[in-house]
Amino acid sequence: MAKYLLLKHYRGAPAAFNDVPMDQWTPEEISAHVQYMNDFAARLEKSGEFVGGQALAPEGAWVRYDGEGRPPVTDGPFAETKDLIAGWMIIDVDSYERAVELAGELSAAPGAGGKPIHEWLELRPFLTASPSATECH
Amino acid sequence: MDEARLRSLTPGVLTVLVRRGADFAAAEDAVQDALIEAVRVWPADPPRDAKGWLITVAWRRFLDARRSDDARRRREDRLEEEPAPGPAPAVDDTLQLYFLCAHPSLTPSSAVALTLRAVGGLTTRQIAQAYLVPEATMAQRISRAKRTLADVRFDQPGDVATVLRVLYLVFNEGYSGEVDLAAEAIRLTRQLTAQVDHPEVAGLLALMLLHHARRAARTAPDGSLVPLAEQDRMRWDTRLIAEGVAILQAALARDRLGQYQAQAAVAALHADAPTAEETDWVQIVEWYDELTRLTDSPVVRLNRAVAVGEADGPRAGLAALAELDDTLPRHTAVAAYLHERDGDLATAARLYAEAAHKAPNLAERDHLTRQAARLNTRRRH
Numbered sequence: 001m002a003k004y005l006l007l008k009h010y011r012g013a014p015a016a017f018n019d020v021p022m023d024q025w026t027p028e029e030i031s032a033h034v035q036y037m038n039d040f041a042a043r044l045e046k047s048g049e050f051v052g053g054q055a056l057a058p059e060g061a062w063v064r065y066d067g068e069g070r071p072p073v074t075d076g077p078f079a080e081t082k083d084l085i086a087g088w089m090i091i092d093v094d095s096y097e098r099a100v101e102l103a104g105e106l107s108a109a110p111g112a113g114g115k116p117i118h119e120w121l122e123l124r125p126f127l128t129a130s131p132s133a134t135e136c137h
Numbered sequence: 138m139d140e141a142r143l144r145s146l147t148p149g150v151l152t153v154l155v156r157r158g159a160d161f162a163a164a165e166d167a168v169q170d171a172l173i174e175a176v177r178v179w180p181a182d183p184p185r186d187a188k189g190w191l192i193t194v195a196w197r198r199f200l201d202a203r204r205s206d207d208a209r210r211r212r213e214d215r216l217e218e219e220p221a222p223g224p225a226p227a228v229d230d231t232l233q234l235y236f237l238c239a240h241p242s243l244t245p246s247s248a249v250a251l252t253l254r255a256v257g258g259l260t261t262r263q264i265a266q267a268y269l270v271p272e273a274t275m276a277q278r279i280s281r282a283k284r285t286l287a288d289v290r291f292d293q294p295g296d297v298a299t300v301l302r303v304l305y306l307v308f309n310e311g312y313s314g315e316v317d318l319a320a321e322a323i324r325l326t327r328q329l330t331a332q333v334d335h336p337e338v339a340g341l342l343a344l345m346l347l348h349h350a351r352r353a354a355r356t357a358p359d360g361s362l363v364p365l366a367e368q369d370r371m372r373w374d375t376r377l378i379a380e381g382v383a384i385l386q387a388a389l390a391r392d393r394l395g396q397y398q399a400q401a402a403v404a405a406l407h408a409d410a411p412t413a414e415e416t417d418w419v420q421i422v423e424w425y426d427e428l429t430r431l432t433d434s435p436v437v438r439l440n441r442a443v444a445v446g447e448a449d450g451p452r453a454g455l456a457a458l459a460e461l462d463d464t465l466p467r468h469t470a471v472a473a474y475l476h477e478r479d480g481d482l483a484t485a486a487r488l489y490a491e492a493a494h495k496a497p498n499l500a501e502r503d504h505l506t507r508q509a510a511r512l513n514t515r516r517r518h
Contacts, residue, residue: 001246001306001310045277047277048250048270048274048275048276048277048281050271051271051274092246092268092269094244094245127496127497127498128499
């Protein structure tokens with residue numbers, strides 16, 4: 001009963017084993033990849049472990065406050081940003097081991113040549129909002 | 138009738154359906170339907186016999202569900218020949234229901250979800266909201282749990298310890314959203330004490346009550362954590378403390394000590410101290426020695442190190458801590474606290490910051506960060 005965020009990166013993760021850019025795949029390989037991702041999410045929904053997931057556009061902007069009465073400042077996108085998130089999935093599982101197992105499955109999504117990508121996924125535990133109802137000492 | 142009283146009828150209604158021959162999974166769905174119907178209908182038209190009403194409606198729902206399944210028509214005909222629902226039996230085997238929902242073949246999260254629905258009478262939506270997952274996910278978790286139990290006999294003997302573990306998990310979740318899970322865990326444990334005469338069930342109820350009594354004092358108005366020593370003891374709930382202590386004393390008198398009674402004893406010693414300074418740490422260390430003997434859990438040893446630090450001084454606490462694996466959750470926070478008590482503020486501040494980095498929840502992280510900031514500010518002046 002712990003939530004984890006699985007982060008997929010466009011950039012910033014260590015190189016994948018089957019590291020061929022998607023635009024070099026065949027259309028069938030892309031379909032197979034998308035199907036795998038959808039099936040994975042559906043399977044997690046069935047097992048009662050799915051919380052949510054979204055893909056993100058690669059380009060965004062930086063926004064900041066610019067003082068009283070002034071509109072926020074926007075800037076970017078910055079091409080040099082090292083870390084770029086492609087999408088996320090949130091799971092709710094019984095153990096860290098289970099989270100690792102699921103991330104491993106997701107990373108096996110097929111890529112070029114129909115072979116698993118072995119893509120590195122970032123696994124981050126959620127900080128729960130409140131402490132437990134008991135305290136120690 | 139308030140919602141908690143309505144929900145307290147759930148296990149009795151469900152066991153009646155199961156005893157009439159309904160399979161657990163279908164009966165559980167039918168009872169859930171009947172509860173939802175009751176919430177809709179009762180405010181305008183309250184029944185004289187609430188439990189009888191629920192049994193009648195749930196049984197009808199169960200038969201409807203069966204009837205809609207053509208493939209099962211034969212079996213359903215047999216069921217329909219059985220006696221019409223009569224008055225509810227006075228005795229029910231709610232205990233069996235607790236055993237089933239905490240069955241060892243279930244994962245902890247499934248056991249928790251199923252217990253809250255089948256024993257607690259909460260809706261899937263409420264459970265999903267309490268655990269911050271989508272309703273569809275929680276519905277799948279529950280139906281999967283029921284499939285896992287398909288071959289388990291309802292009257293199979295169970296182990297009270299597994300039930301207590303599930304209830305304690307629910308209690309520890311605290312509350313988020315509209316359902317107060319700590320209060321719900323207390324209600325279910327209280328209900329269990331009426332079903333089974335077991336000192337550890339009483340011990341767990343006492344433990345929950347004693348912790349619950351401090352809840353209001355545990356957080357400041359801004360939501361930040363208030364450590365035990367700094368809590369305003371006037372805000373502790375004396376009624377809950379008195380009840381918890383009485384239940385604990387009766388349990389301890391039976392001389393069958395278990396981990397929940399021992400933990401409750403520690404909580405009772407805190408509750409008993411008019412000020413933090415008057416806490417009987419020597420006795421608390423003795424209880425932690427008992428707990429170490431009973432469970433040998435690393436978390437207990439960590440708490441024992443804190444207690445030793447209070448009873449025999451921070452150096453003794455640090456010595457006890459040195460024997461433990463430093464990757465244990467909260468090990469660094471305990472080390473920080475003991476170093477501060479020992480007067481080594483630089484080390485304490487560094488360790489508080491490190492502990493904040495590893496904290497498992499926001500309230501604790503913010504608390505530890507503030508501790509580090511407090512010491513760093515003091516050191517600069």
